[in-house]
Amino acid sequence: MSKLVFIAAVFISQICVAQKARIVKLPELQRVISQATHDVHIINFWATWCAPCVKELPFFENLTRERKNDIKVTLVSLDLDLDPNPEKVYKFIARKNLQSEVLLLDEQDPNSWIDRIDPQWNGALPATIILNGRTGKRIFIGRSLEEGELEQYISQIQ
Amino acid sequence: MLAFAGLVGLAAHTATPGYQIGQRVADFRLKNFDGKIVSLSDYKTAKGVILIFDCNTCPYSKAYNDRIISLHKSYASRGFPVVTINPNDGQQSPGDSFEKMVAKAKSKNYNFPYLLDETQQVATAFGATNTPHVFVLRREGDDFVVAYIGAIDNNSRNAEDADKKYVEDAVNALLSGKPVTVEKTKAVGCGIKWKDA
Numbered sequence: 001m002s003k004l005v006f007i008a009a010v011f012i013s014q015i016c017v018a019q020k021a022r023i024v025k026l027p028e029l030q031r032v033i034s035q036a037t038h039d040v041h042i043i044n045f046w047a048t049w050c051a052p053c054v055k056e057l058p059f060f061e062n063l064t065r066e067r068k069n070d071i072k073v074t075l076v077s078l079d080l081d082l083d084p085n086p087e088k089v090y091k092f093i094a095r096k097n098l099q100s101e102v103l104l105l106d107e108q109d110p111n112s113w114i115d116r117i118d119p120q121w122n123g124a125l126p127a128t129i130i131l132n133g134r135t136g137k138r139i140f141i142g143r144s145l146e147e148g149e150l151e152q153y154i155s156q157i158q
Numbered sequence: 159m160l161a162f163a164g165l166v167g168l169a170a171h172t173a174t175p176g177y178q179i180g181q182r183v184a185d186f187r188l189k190n191f192d193g194k195i196v197s198l199s200d201y202k203t204a205k206g207v208i209l210i211f212d213c214n215t216c217p218y219s220k221a222y223n224d225r226i227i228s229l230h231k232s233y234a235s236r237g238f239p240v241v242t243i244n245p246n247d248g249q250q251s252p253g254d255s256f257e258k259m260v261a262k263a264k265s266k267n268y269n270f271p272y273l274l275d276e277t278q279q280v281a282t283a284f285g286a287t288n289t290p291h292v293f294v295l296r297r298e299g300d301d302f303v304v305a306y307i308g309a310i311d312n313n314s315r316n317a318e319d320a321d322k323k324y325v326e327d328a329v330n331a332l333l334s335g336k337p338v339t340v341e342k343t344k345a346v347g348c349g350i351k352w353k354d355a
Binding site for chain 2 (some may be wrong): 049050052077081082083084108109110111112114115121122123124125126143144
């Protein structure tokens with residue numbers, strides 16, 4: 001009986017891990033962005049090969065760990081734009097024990113959708129959108145963030 | 159006041175709009191991987207220039223490297239040579255240092271310039287933001303005017319799967335005296351590594 005419980009627990013934990021990273025197309029990404037479940041929603045565009053992106057991930061992870069109730073963080077990986085195999089991303093997530101929601105965007109022809117994410121975005125990584133879930137007000141930051149900047153922008157948007 | 163200054167200080171590089179379509183560009187003089195100085199005005203007998211801000215380290219630059227070499231092969235003899243410029247700060251990105259540029263250009267037998275934008279003034283003037291970032295220039299008398307800004311094509315992963323070849327279309331249009339239909343595009347890429355102020 002305890003063996004069954006153990007197997008069930010492992011199975012469930014695997015599902016929980018798998019739900020952290022999913023491959024999405026643009027409409028699903030747009031749906032996630034427009035869904036206002038929290039006061040503040042932060043969407044960060046990154047890739048495993050992007051050094052400045054990886055360097056700032058801890059700032060977002062901190063928010064997921066400490067302000068889960070009022071702030072939602074979504075990390076959108078653009079890794080698939082260059083490599084169709086998502087394994088590298090999954091391994092990275094496991095290695096870094098990322099707690100935030102991770103979406104892997106599976107879309108080619110970026111000129112057709114970059115402006116639909118944000119017209120201010122020139123396509124460079126990293127980029128971050130900070131959204132007020134209630135008012136819809138947004139701040140777009142088309143560069144990497146420094147220590148403490150995220151908190152300042154969050155105060156600004158609330 | 160001090161706190162505000164602190165926040166402003168964090169954003170070391172202020173993105174300037176750069177050259178727009180139809181705008182005349184200023185001449186530049188930059189050091190090539192062979193040690194010689196190359197100017198835009200050296201190309202006054204060409205029909206134009208395919209100017210590409212590019213680097214060693216960016217995975218997008220690597221994915222597009224053969225296509226960049228191909229563009230020069232296709233268009234140099236028809237009046238549109240490729241000129242590449244590395245705008246990255248070698249301190250922040252050691253893989254993009256001048257020595258590394260020389261090694262890369264030699265290993266791929268570059269027969270077009272790979273220039274170092276040491277002060278990053280040229281990248282700033284153009285408003286380049288990513289690598290690779292293309293500015294197709296057409297010559298009007300002694301001047302070069304911007305005809306196209308943006309991506310090389312619409313598929314970073316695979317040249318064969320690209321069904322919109324923006325730079326080729328722009329240059330082909332210029333060569334046949336037709337208007338460039340798609341003048342500006344965007345692509346995902348590596349941000350330029352700007353020096354700290």
